[in-house]
Amino acid sequence: IPMPLTVPPPSVTTPANNLLARIAERIGEQYVLTEPKEIALYLREERGLYDGRTPAVVKPGTTEEVAFIVAACAEAGMPIVPQGGNTGLVGGQMPFGQLLLSLARLDRIRQVDPVDMTMTVEAGCILDSIHRVAEDVDCLFPLHIASQGSCRIGGNLATNAGGTAVLRYGNARELVLGLEVVLADGRIWNGLKRLRKNNAGYDLKQLFLGTEGTLGIITAAVLKLFPRPVQRVTAFAAVPDPAAALALMRRLRAQAGDALTTFELMASFGLETVLKHMPGTVRPLAGRHPWYVLAELSAPTRAFDLGSLIEQVLVESSESGEVDDATIASSESQAAALWRLREDMSEAQKHEGGSIKHDVSVPVSRVPDFLTRALAAVEAEMPDVRPCPFGHVGDGNIHFNLSQPAGMAKADFLARWAGFNRIVHDIVIEMDGSIAAEHGIGRLKREELAHYADPVALELMEQLKNALDPAGLLNPGKVIAGRGGDDI
Ligand code: FAD
8 A cells, every 4th residue: 555645755847948037037036936945834734744845936926927837837848736825635735846836926806796696716815805805795605614714715626625514505616607727738718707507518617626736727716605694503512423413414404404504523532632732612511422513504584593493403302312412602702612613623633643634425324334334443453543533524524533542653653544544445435435525635645546446537537637738747646646657
């Protein structure tokens, strides 16, 4: 089994034909960074799994400048790695010798239209700033992920990000009407249509959504807006097991319909880890329980009262033994405190030493079965491993994370990553699930994709790559192996 964590020492591709000088002349030399101190920030990723290397970070400010750089790189045979906010969790945004193209300066909101319910944004806009602009026109852009203060919309679309409101609004892919993309040869495809209906030929934007910068560079997008919710209720409930959590979700769905926006599950170990390590967090319910759920209802109307609705459902669930205890936030600050318990989970886990992480999905109905099987299997492999499963259970997406046994050396634990992958991913595939639910494949899961994907699917992916990027210069070695058997 290939080890996903080791990256053989790569060479840094040396830019030919005065490439950097040409780029500097076009975009300004202050936007071509080569000093190790200046570029260090772009070369470290959240999980510390990879150290990137690059001859330079280039920071164009317009789509035309992106097109110029890509065309110049194509001419010089220089491979490129696009990067947005550098919050990706699978190493897709890390260069291993290639030129790093940062989209951060493309950060203009080009148009907001509350009648069309659309916003046209450039790829470098920070997700949070898009939320605020939508609110200014009394609308909602519903993509919510814990990294929203730093991730950028181009990265969100390139990874088809998920998050905590997928249950109601879908993944990033479903929130896009149009795209503008720079192709591998430097041509600009202007697909920035604001249309709700457009069946004129192939839906080309899908080629670039979720393909992690391997088929084109997204420079702008038309996003869908939604009516802004005027009421929101957040509840935190203790449940005896994941099956009870699903029963609670069914009740909420049956009574609240689409108002059920978020339904997240976490195990006891996760909550205790957050409470132990994250200052200011507060135990939400008395005592300890095996599993917890964070649920949120929201609606753009006051036609019915969500507070009484959720209260009634929680009472019914408690009478049926599905809920052991629950609390409903009575203010914005209480709701924020409940949300922190979920959103601080990854940060808190870092304090418990090494973590082996799996971002997987199974059909929603099979989550309880998956958890039973996967927990038993990893504990059989390493009896004192500390599982920390949590995630978007309403979407069937579990972050099946494992914290190292107390006292074990971190490196010894991480050396077992590939073995744990096989155990967990075999179960996922047997249950008709996916080994990459929302974070993508990047570099981390490339071998896993090659191992598990349908051979015909892999062949089609290769064919698409060859058609759109025949020289293999866009994010080579990510998602699928690059040219010439490279193993960056
Ligand atoms: P980057 O990390 O910069 O890049 C990600 C990938 O997209 C790379 O392959 C890169 O080459 C490519 N790319 C970037 N910009 C472009 C572009 N303009 N054109 C083409 N390709 C491009 N993800 C979820 O889905 N759901 C979550 O709930 C979630 N929670 C997170 C919580 C935390 C605390 C953190 C740190 C991360 C979380 N993530 C989550 C992962 C990450 O935030 C998302 O993958 C996000 O969409 C990445 O955006 P970014 O701008 O940081 O992209």
